[in-house]
Amino acid sequence: MPINFPAITYDKDGIHETAAVEDDFFSAGQDKVRWVDAGSLSDEEGIRALCKGIGIHGLMVEDILSTRQMTKMDCYDDCLFFVLKMLRYNAETLSVESEHVGIVLKDGCVISFQEQGKDIFSRVRIAVREARGNIRRFGADYLCYALIDTIVDNYFDIIEELGDTTDLLEEEIINSPDKSTLKRIYFVKRELMYLRKSVYPLRELIGSLSDSTSMVIGQEVRIYLRDVHDHLIQIVDSVETYQDILSNMLDTYLSSISNKTNDTMKILTIFSTIFIPLTFLAGIYGMNFDSIPELHMKYGYLLFWGVSVVITGCMILFFHKKKWF
Amino acid sequence: MPINFPAITYDKDGIHETAAVEDDFFSAGQDKVRWVDAGSLSDEEGIRALCKGIGIHGLMVEDILSTRQMTKMDCYDDCLFFVLKMLRYNAETLSVESEHVGIVLKDGCVISFQEQGKDIFSRVRIAVREARGNIRRFGADYLCYALIDTIVDNYFDIIEELGDTTDLLEEEIINSPDKSTLKRIYFVKRELMYLRKSVYPLRELIGSLSDSTSMVIGQEVRIYLRDVHDHLIQIVDSVETYQDILSNMLDTYLSSISNKTNDTMKILTIFSTIFIPLTFLAGIYGMNFDSIPELHMKYGYLLFWGVSVVITGCMILFFHKKKWF
Amino acid sequence: MPINFPAITYDKDGIHETAAVEDDFFSAGQDKVRWVDAGSLSDEEGIRALCKGIGIHGLMVEDILSTRQMTKMDCYDDCLFFVLKMLRYNAETLSVESEHVGIVLKDGCVISFQEQGKDIFSRVRIAVREARGNIRRFGADYLCYALIDTIVDNYFDIIEELGDTTDLLEEEIINSPDKSTLKRIYFVKRELMYLRKSVYPLRELIGSLSDSTSMVIGQEVRIYLRDVHDHLIQIVDSVETYQDILSNMLDTYLSSISNKTNDTMKILTIFSTIFIPLTFLAGIYGMNFDSIPELHMKYGYLLFWGVSVVITGCMILFFHKKKWF
Amino acid sequence: MPINFPAITYDKDGIHETAAVEDDFFSAGQDKVRWVDAGSLSDEEGIRALCKGIGIHGLMVEDILSTRQMTKMDCYDDCLFFVLKMLRYNAETLSVESEHVGIVLKDGCVISFQEQGKDIFSRVRIAVREARGNIRRFGADYLCYALIDTIVDNYFDIIEELGDTTDLLEEEIINSPDKSTLKRIYFVKRELMYLRKSVYPLRELIGSLSDSTSMVIGQEVRIYLRDVHDHLIQIVDSVETYQDILSNMLDTYLSSISNKTNDTMKILTIFSTIFIPLTFLAGIYGMNFDSIPELHMKYGYLLFWGVSVVITGCMILFFHKKKWF
């Protein structure tokens, strides 16, 4: 019984596409590259049948189906198995959404699984159809590389968007930080953390794969994998740089709030310390004692103003000396 | 003299259960899997007898009996010894309670020890009885894996509960942090720390075991162990992610309190600096000097109000320019 | 000339104790275990003679005599040399006091040196005398293990006491932190740091010793050393856990002080902003202008109270809206 | 068709310069050192032709052209490929500007690529022309070293300028920190971070190259590479030192602001707590109760002043005892 996933069979001379995986798919055409792209995880039964057809261990099938599973790679002598995370940056909620992707490379077949069927590999399918670049000249290992490369390129886009947000935040922190800045720093830091958690293990896995002695990946394709590895190093570096920048920002932000609080305090202190003694003075001459001699002095009221001006002057001098303004 | 712990002997064809370990338990039925589950640590004498029966070193017996002993593994050529911690999350006290578990695998026998007899391995016992999954087809090494897997699966549950609490705390921090938030962040951080201390060494141990050349674990079961290892990597990753999120939260919380203090200060400062000079002015014209010319001016009182309004206006302009409101 | 340190010669059949080390001590009885316990470092000359007798390098002698020397191990083909720190926790000053201990194992002889002669090895001496446990059945390497084990067991006691103090501090932090809490956190953190500095290198040393190919430690005793190693791993883990808890506490403490400052500010702000305008109002009607129409209104005074109540009400509404109480 | 980049061919006896790369450039004169310096990345077609001429893999060409590519090295048996970052410190904006540089060493040819054509290698070109130092006596590997050394020397200049800025900031922090100090600390920290990201991988690459068994770099030139490696270690060390100093500064700054806020608070508190009770007292005797006996005492007014002085004295004593001034 055929399995309802689109299948492509190609070599450098030709390409053959079918809407479903035929029963003899895995046994026929061994010298050609065969690619099945299971668009979504909804047809669990079909996926299990497919996995059985190519002969994958049951634990791998669980990994393919469990969207909770994080980035991992299993490398056997004749089989390569990837769980990857396709990421999508949502600029509105400042959050990174992830999509579960599985890739199996075995016996010249590549099977790819996507979580939500958003057809993230369309670019590769078009390249295969139109024989763009090297893809038709190489074998299934190159196809596998092309799929991984698609996902990694996508990480670059996210990094750039998070980088732009970081630059905006930096400008805000330096010029006019407010409370929403704090929230956004928090969110971007969290997303960078998730991103790093996805990319870091992949870097290690691709690195070890390009250096491994496994025969699943040919010598020529390894050079391309090393290029992907370089990209992943660069992405991890960028993520860490942005993380450091954001930590630096948060420290600076905290210091700048403390600075502001101190400034607020200074204004209050200057006003209070100038007027409180003056108000006391005014209070004294508002008292109803029978005999307050100053009240009956000729220039009493003027003297009061004189004393007030002197007190104010002294206060201002005092704060000036303390370099408060 | 038989030892009073329930014992199970099984192979793929049949199963035999006894309420106590017979004297010839360890010598008979070498081709079958034998499992003794010492429900609790209360019968110390029985445990010592059991350990002597299977021939475990005295230091291991101490480790089994000492609930203070942390996660460890001893791997010999013919014997595998685990000390594990079964964890239970108490959502009310926000604390993780741990239970001491010991597992010994030797000569086709598995002996498991639990601290409090809550029968955490009932799921495995049922699987054995009802021949669910692969358990009856494999040997004692698979049984040992199944016991460890039960404990590791349990860690996932705890991680999920702590994750939910973390998400709630995040929402609180962003929207309306209060003092209880701080306490709860503290508690969740502490519990994650304990969890990490339990899981991290286990990850290393299972990793080294699945790569080791020891013959205690068969080649086929190693694939399952590697799966457990993957799970442990994922758990440690999650724990570290939540720890980073909580640290990030605490920093943000501290900044947001400082922000609030500054806001409180601003309100106080605005009110004080507006009214203090006005009160001083009112104080002046409450003085009893003989000759205060303003008091007898025709529109003196109106003038006073005029001046007050002007002062207030200047203050409001000043604070507006400083972007305080 | 005999050296005045008590010496014990024993094997599994018998034991012979002398008050001083005889001249032929190191040459006679090669098949027995010989143990000299130099109680204190006061008799420097005796120690030098003893070291010369057994043939220790001059640099080791310096390490034995220098109490400044930190934990170290020298492992040669025929000789094992330890410098250890016996620790004692002083609950009153919250400080850990250390005592310098040296242990030499060579040619079936064990020589132990203590700083202050508090006889920390009495438990081992009694075990030898009364042939408790395995000590008389094993050789000098087991004796050496027993001495080290005594010291490591002692670390457990200290960890427990520091742990108790930490738990007390945690309760204080959560319920009613005050200034002495801060001081005590500081002290406990410092002592944990010192403890870690003593234990961490020892863990590495015992670990490498139990894995080394040196013949000084027999195969059977290595199992015991591995047990000590496990204990040291556990101690370091506990120390690090407590350190993390205390850091966590300090962060929480800082946040909770900021919270308190904000609360204090709020009380001040509420009171000030309510009463300052009222006082201004009262000040106005205390002025002596010739014509203040309100003063002569029939219900002037009642009106004044009415306005005051309205102002107060508005303020309370304002602060209620801001969720200040 | 010749490619329009200046080319130099030299050995220890002579030098030959051409304005363009002739068609037989890569095939002729194998025993001489040949250097093509592609001044800028604007002539992409020329660069592709040049790369094809010497036979570089297409992925390397992408790395040369992509200014986003970070520091990397590819080391093959017959080919050495570097991507480096030339840095320039802009003292006005406190920012480090980077320029993309590519260097290829293959078959006795060196090809260098610069991003903006600022001729950063002029010093090396002059040394070659005028046979300064050892450059004409050694082969293409030494030329390659000379180019890298030029870039690394340049890092030293930047480190020195950032170090000077750090010293200035330190002086400010200790003596009179203000808000611009905070901003500048932020910027210098960020630039040091970028610098470290450029230098750190280079240090690793040069280190591995000087230890590698690749034949591209001769034994004699390796000593020079080790010297560059030493310089890079020193640069990374300096960067890390300055980073630590700046972190230390920021902590100190935050503490010193808190100190200042406390001082501001103290002034306010002293003034308020002295005058508030006095003002209350004055208020009392300004009341219009029918019978306030004190108002009619003979020395009532003097007594009032006496009480005021006593209250003030007590307050001053109180604050003196609290060591506030």
Place this chain on the structure above:
Amino acid sequence: MPINFPAITYDKDGIHETAAVEDDFFSAGQDKVRWVDAGSLSDEEGIRALCKGIGIHGLMVEDILSTRQMTKMDCYDDCLFFVLKMLRYNAETLSVESEHVGIVLKDGCVISFQEQGKDIFSRVRIAVREARGNIRRFGADYLCYALIDTIVDNYFDIIEELGDTTDLLEEEIINSPDKSTLKRIYFVKRELMYLRKSVYPLRELIGSLSDSTSMVIGQEVRIYLRDVHDHLIQIVDSVETYQDILSNMLDTYLSSISNKTNDTMKILTIFSTIFIPLTFLAGIYGMNFDSIPELHMKYGYLLFWGVSVVITGCMILFFHKKKWF
């Protein structure tokens, strides 16, 4: 032409000193230890001649002359080259001053270079002259060790002085922290950082040297080098301990300032909230409304005092309940 640096030639039988290095110095007396101590770096020409005489690579000469060069070691089959930093602690400025030192060991010759000619190696020279200790019995490798040991011993002195300063600071922090404490913590932290930067690489270098298979250092001298290595481990440990203590202090200091600010706030709040309502009350009865019935009550004034006392009492109860005093 002789080079003007004092030279010493010695073996265990005799010693021969000359004021200048003779032309045949490096060729004659191969079986003796020869030591040239270039007192300062001022005679650059002499140093270059000396280096040429013994046959050192030009890059090493640059390292000797460049005081910017940090701690390093080059270890060849026949030559050992050190750049070290002699440190001097200036207790007044709380800063560590460094002096550049170079040591070359080749063919039984030791050449030492100092930056400022303060004769830091006089102790070693006297030991050689007076045949103290083992120095005359061993070869040039022991002399080299003796020079390094002199410098490392010196580090101990500095560590002790910084440790004393740290202890003083700790006492201040606990009892009466003020602003100069903060500055001094900053300075001591910075100096510890510099010290660590000098000592840490040396530790690695001496460690690798004592384990290396190079024949430059004899088997017997290696034991001494291992002792130096132990000392360096101890120094690095101490430095890290003090750094941790100082970080701990700074955290505690920040918390204690926050505590103080809160205390200051409390005093202000208590005073203000008690007196502000009272002042308002006094203001009311100072108003000139025609009809304020309370003013004409018989015990009006007493009642006023009664109300005031009640208000004050309530306030005090309120603050007492809040545990403010």
